[in-house]
Amino acid sequence: MTATPAELAALIPDGATLALAPDYSGCSLATIRELVRKGASGLRLVGLPQLGLQADLLIAAGCVAGVETAAISLGELGLAPAFDRAWRAGSVTVTESTCPAIHAGLTAAEKGVSHLPLAGVIGSDLVGLRPDWRLGPDPFTGEPGLLVPAIRPDFLLFHAAVADRSGNVWIGVRRELMLAAHAARRTLATVEEVVAHDLLADDLWAAGTIPALYVERVATAPAGAAPVGLRNRYGPDRAWLAAYAEAARDPASCKTFIDAWLRDG
Amino acid sequence: MTATPAELAALIPDGATLALAPDYSGCSLATIRELVRKGASGLRLVGLPQLGLQADLLIAAGCVAGVETAAISLGELGLAPAFDRAWRAGSVTVTESTCPAIHAGLTAAEKGVSHLPLAGVIGSDLVGLRPDWRLGPDPFTGEPGLLVPAIRPDFLLFHAAVADRSGNVWIGVRRELMLAAHAARRTLATVEEVVAHDLLADDLWAAGTIPALYVERVATAPAGAAPVGLRNRYGPDRAWLAAYAEAARDPASCKTFIDAWLRDG
Amino acid sequence: MAEPERLLVMIGVIARLLRGLRHVAVGASSPVPAAAALVARELGRGRPTVSILGSETSNPFTDGGRELFDCAAQGRLDAFFLSGAQIDATGAVNLLGLGEPGRMRRRFMGNFGAPYLASLVPNVILFRTDHGVRTLVEKVDFVTAPGVEGRWLVTDRAVFRRQAGRLRLVSWHAGEMAETVRAATGFAFETAHDAGETPGLEAAAAAQLRGPVGAVLREVYPAFAAQLT
């Protein structure tokens, strides 16, 4: 039943739109590594609602054509260095957004509608950066209203603690992954372990489970979220992250660092 | 910390809009009984997305002015008899809806927007019964589009298996209650038991928990969902339900039945 | 409800219509479609996935009542089933009531999700286990959901499919003829040029009903399961 991270990566074609979780929500670094290995290119990343290490690694390796996100960073370690360089060079396009606009776009896709109205945001210069958003009077209140289009990623890729043999994946309270799995055309997940019991058979587990209905492939990848860590399982590898943040500032040392990362995994 | 069902009922003023779960999703019959006892009147019920025994009892007791719902019935036992009589007499107004329109209206309230676009439905005569819905070209696709207004109930009332001492309430996979708790101004719940551990401390529980943030009062009511039953805890009392379905056809025997129900509880 | 043999024929017809689909959902109070979907799943070695609303063990949804509807809008639901207090010659169904909309003389349970699912699910199969002139009418009093081209209607007497705007008789079950079906139907219909008797339930399907499918049915529809065996 379960696949390998390399098999997941092989399913993602060049040019695909790929939704990725922020560093705190379940990152399949194991599959990101395989995307870099296979020389993926032209990917368009969507942050849920922001992007972190996964995006910076893919950008450093030249796999990315564009990002749509509310933010991109290495968290406490500051700016995402490879992204920052690519942004300055103009080699990666940035569709600027804000967290609730991404949630609304995914919700529109989840519900099969073209758009969703979004509260707030009017008054921000962000609206001027988004010609695909619509401003106009709200048909019910007459007040100024903002409509944001559906976001339907080709793929959602994430890492979680457990799946079962039927391909149901437990995400607990990381419910942005549920929303994204509903919105995305295809969902790929790596997990720490595959358990023998049916996750849908007990409501305690089922309440935090993405049904197999939405999940195309599951791969087993112990420590698959390292070095960013996985909630309740293992923390971030702070030394690795600091070393990356430093090395990635320079193209040559960034390449050396990533080559070593590919070799080690 | 916890209250009694009578205290919950006392919080609901006459004329309030009250969202109620269908029979399979967690019904606080214990509080419904107190609403009948206190002589509640003018209530406007919203089905999540349909109504069952709770609504029929309130209607039988003269507590209800109107309902908005996708359906109202006693399930396998057929039409809701008191509702049917009130509908024929014109003493209860009915705002006809369909399940996804109610979910969409609640989602609009959850997100603080005036409306949500809704897929499908165009072509049904239902649209003609809802002057508050808007038909017009979808601003993104140009296709015919339907917009439904937000539904923001004054109260959500439900019954669940467990709460903790902080007022967090576990609902498992009955996530329509989560949506309704977000959408409603105030949420009241009865539970089988209050547990000592913090439901938010463990992701296994937290994934199916409505945070206390949304819950105004919790009352302990063992067997509080009888006679319709509570998922994984106890089944419906089929004999009681069949007796009610029979008795409620006639106003006099309906009154006798309900009087007995009030006496017994 | 109809004789058990007629129900078995209906189950066979519907199971064949579901072959090759990925995901089929069955609404509440739909034992015949539930049985057919489970038979199709067993004969298809787990395909289609079958979601039975109201079942605690055969319901894979974890996002509340809205999930079935969202799932349909996402294109992840290939088939659903609708009955109706009235079904008309165009394949439209009426779940709401009798009389003029807004001033009905009789009201049934309500429209449920039918107005939505009927337009978003590619294969909506209509069914009635009590084929008669009061339920199968020329025109429904209220259009809960309009008919669409290609839509199937499976009853305890016959199978229809909409072509050129109207339901057309495709086959009649053992014991019926085109004429007996016509006499029991409230709308006029044409008969397909290749119409004939409905094939009976295949032996493999019958075995599933006696075996694993029966076990699931006994959980969700105990009375119906008992009736079949």
Added chain:
Amino acid sequence: MAEPERLLVMIGVIARLLRGLRHVAVGASSPVPAAAALVARELGRGRPTVSILGSETSNPFTDGGRELFDCAAQGRLDAFFLSGAQIDATGAVNLLGLGEPGRMRRRFMGNFGAPYLASLVPNVILFRTDHGVRTLVEKVDFVTAPGVEGRWLVTDRAVFRRQAGRLRLVSWHAGEMAETVRAATGFAFETAHDAGETPGLEAAAAAQLRGPVGAVLREVYPAFAAQLT
């Protein structure tokens, strides 16, 4: 970041602004507001409820990343905190970058949820722990979120509040004067007629920081917690 004593003054100011509120959320990388909110909660005997994003133990949300934003739109979030690469005389903040929008010369992390929360949360408190002429400017290059009347700005030197369209100096911390604040600020401002020195952290609040609040801070912001004590 500023001297510990200055951070304590900021915590005291913000904790006082939060008194009597029901629900306060703190974004990621906001240790000073987190400390202030927790102090306010302890002194208010559990009120306000405090949600700290990024904390696994002080985060009550169970509906994913969207819940904070939905919660704000529902009117269930009374206060939130924003910093900004630039904050201007009108109380507008810029989280995005420097230079002309669409052709920026420098980009920071992004707008996060600020464009939305700033317009939906009634009390958005601006903060900077490095008050200076490059961060406090006459006009932001990019309006992540516009300023609104009554908005507070709390820095490591002073407290401002917007009135009549511009931030006005309300108080300066011990060791500052109106003139030293003016010299360190990139926009011109008026001084409130009753302006004076910012009150220090109350003893009760300091005790909370040494006690239960410190324990929570050590989980979420270990480096910051160590700095305070």
